[in-house]
Amino acid sequence: MSKTINLTLKVWRQEGPEKKGRLETYPAKEISTDMSFLEMIDVINDRLTLDGKEPIAFDHDCREGICGMCGAVVNGHAHGPEKGTTLCQLHMRHFSDGDTIVVEPWRARAFKVIKDLVVDRSAFDEIIRAGGYISANTGGAPDGNAIPIPKEVADTAMDAAACIGCGACVAACPNASAMLFVGAKVSHLGLLPQGRPEAARRVQSMVDRMDELGFGNCTNEAECEAACPKEISITNIARLNREFLKAKLFSPHS
Amino acid sequence: MNWVVNALKAAIGKKLMMAVTGLAFCGFLTVHLIGNLTLYGGRDLFNSYAEHLHSLGPLVTVFELVLLALAIVHVLVGLTLFYENWRARPVRYCMNKWAGGRTIGSATMPYTGLILLAFVILHLMNFHFVDKTGRTIFEIVAGAFAQPWYVAVYVVAVIAGAIHVSHGFWSAFQTVGASHPKYMPLIRGVGILFSLIVGIGFGAIPIYVYVAVT
């Protein structure tokens, strides 16, 4: 059953990438526990607007946990404290009356703050651009059943492919590393026979790009796995390491 | 050989160096611990172990140089990673909590590492670069551990080492890509066991010597 609670929000406000940000405090009164976290911000924003203040900028789109657009660090947790949940799927019933909630943007050198809680995640696109694809022009594909793929392999590839590119892994990583994101894509494509021809080139190129973009290094803290709303496993990082090592040792192009 | 440099320069390459050198240290710790266990056999056994070791002659020097090289790589690359990781998040979180992946070991790696570095220097000054004329190694050890604060320093350092290894062991396997759903739990278990053995094995020695001598 729904009830209402009163909260205090401390939200990171920052006017632009080069501006200095600060936490601002807003009362969040009479918040229904059935609201999602983003709906709660909608309500606060409506109130701010009517008070003549500027609403909080935040990214969001599908609001059903699949587009990867939303995300903020809530009370020190990427996407909030619930496991396997994006911010849009986090509901206010997980908070108690009188709570203070601190909301901050993803923080990483590679993810610049655009405004308030909105960050620039184009670095992820850059990494995919470096090789996160299988080169298959439209038109020439063989029949879908031409290459049988064991169910376990397809399932493991799907586990990795479930990544929504939200950036929570980077946000949660103590080192702001993007290894889970890269590992998931390298695994997804590398596990499938279609992805093998380019595997060595792909992993080297993606890792190089990742390094250039200023992400930190993986120290196997596994915080990414714990924060990932799609619960993508760090075995994908091990696979990335393996693919990298294999490519460097045996590929003629390295 | 350009490819080697490129490989090692990459984030994963640096991690690989940490993993390989770290695993080598795990091997060294094992041998070292087995050797040290002779202490429990008393003065003569321990002294004869030391003598045997030194009778290997130049091999010892080679071994020491290899260890030194490994240590330099491990420390320098570790410091580089530490710096790069610190730089990767220029603005820190106002509020930061663990999501559930971190352990005491993983969260403290650079710090336990630095403690270990300081300790190793101290340790070498105590027992390696020390005037050994007219004293057996057992006497040196016994002398050192007769002082309670010395024992305390050693125990603290060994605990730091055990914590360091508790993350480092499995982490090395993860980094070289040796991860399999069937075996990873075993590797993790062995890592914990190994850190316990290292902690208790090395930690008990100064206490034992202190108790036995005084």
Add this chain to the structure above:
Amino acid sequence: MELNANIPSGPLAEKWDRYRFERKLVSPANKRKYDIIVVGTGLAGASASATLAELGYAVKTFCIQDSPRRAHSIAAQGGINAAKNYANDGDSIWRLFYDTIKGGDFRAREANVYRLAQVSNEIIDQAVAQGIPFARDYGGLLANRSFGGAQVSRTFYARGQTGQQLLLGAYSALMRQAAAGKVTIVPRREMLDLVLVNGRARGIVVRNLITGEVENHSAHAVVLCTGGYGNVYFLSTNAMASNVTACYRAYKRGAVFANPCYTQIHPTCIPVHGDYQSKLTLMSESLRNDGRVWVPKKPGDKRPPREIPEEERDYYLENKYPSFGNLVPRDVASRNAKEQCDMGKGVGETGRAVYLDFEDAIRRDGKDVIAQKYGNLFQMYEKITGENPYETPMMIYPAVHYTMGGLWVDYNLMSTIPGLFVLGEANFSDHGANRLGASALMQGLADGYFVLPYTIGGYLAAESFPDVPVDHPAFKEAARDVQARVERFLAVGGKRTVDDFHRELGHIMWEHCGMARTNEGLNKAKGMIQALRGEFWENVKVPGSERDFNQSLERAGRVADFLEFGELMITDALARQESCGCHLNEAYQTEENEAKRDDENFCHVACWEYAGDDKEPVFHKEPLVFENVELTQRSYK
């Protein structure tokens, strides 16, 4: 205006092949001289951009999100149809064609739908080659499942994330072309106008959503892949940024809008739970395989569901449709839920919900079997509602989730503006008055991978194009208009937020132009929308400034267009004095309360041409000719 669909002559099955041979080609060396703008990066936009770039065109692709990977195609759950007949159950291109035409209640163009069925198989092959991890059997071959409206198993799927996987495949193909320098990706831009030079689409005006700058981009052709307009209802399963603006701006520049009133309402969504709610979440239709739909017999019965004894429950679908029971098609299930709630028998806090009960299924098959089939859906439901569907029945209610209407296009997917092509949900072409499950993904990818790349070449090869720089007077004028409009929003300084207006518009549309429509209600709604629009321009409050990241301002533009477009939908609904598919006018029903078509008078595509602000749009019709199928009445008793 004459609406020529440009359907190739000849037998249905040969039309596409013949067309491809007869259509003029652009030589490989010349392709790079053509700039093509693609707006939107969903399945249609991403696949079109990638394929055009592979062919050698210079492509510029725009998206509203921060990355092309986030377009709302990503949320499609169920699957994608193809006539592969891997299940050996009698499927064929012809059957997929027929099911789609019939499912659309005979309001789609035969030739387009047949082509869609033809290329469906190539889509699966292409997707597999790209590394889409489709579900597979233990033997390693592709798995299929069944979906509504078909008696064969032809749906390919990747867990409940088929749309996501297909989109990521198209996105990766797009990024590959970006890496090759063939595509320029321009994210966080919103198209706010179409630019015509000498009657041809030659560019767009966009607003940079980060800096607020208005930018001009010129090209030889413009391809709109901007999705549907379900958000006119405020609450829908669409993403928050989904909007009609790009299409509506094209409409205002002369592109004809077809069948705007065709809106699909999905029966199994999580109900509305409060005024603050921002969007609705779909629960897969497959739940109706095992769940039983019921409401209390007594209106206003507020007892908890488990305390209502069996004899006081009304399993209305099972009672009314004994042979199909809970598995009646989407439109029928939706309308019946509304009817029960209108009678006061709705459940939950708002009274706008019905139960979907798994108690019997769990008793029959055991909890484990049910968990295996629907575990992830149950989990999602619990996450949102905080209730455990294993113990208490789910509450569901219909919600808007797809719009069949869109900009009118011919067989080439070109609108009435030469050089403006429209793909995917944004066009009207293939689904008639009702879309079958798992067909949206098929259409988006068919248009992008396999249709447009051929048809656009014919257009470019047949014409000569003078240079149009971005400071051409037509661009300057359009950019000035856009700028003036942006400033106008900020200048109103009223007392109601943009969302407040949007919510009220949605309420009007849902009540009067939703699942069941009456002439009286539609007429009333028309007046209400006009009044609301009037108030909007006097009383809206848009905070912040224009040269900034300003989400309120973005929404203001979209809602302003919805406030005009909603009226167009109502005009269309009023003009269609019949019921068909998802358009149910209560005056036209069979005795079984099904949509009763009037093929004599309404077997056409209703097309609307903009005539000026506050003027009734001009009506045109494209008659639908059925040479290959017989028009029948659906029945699910």
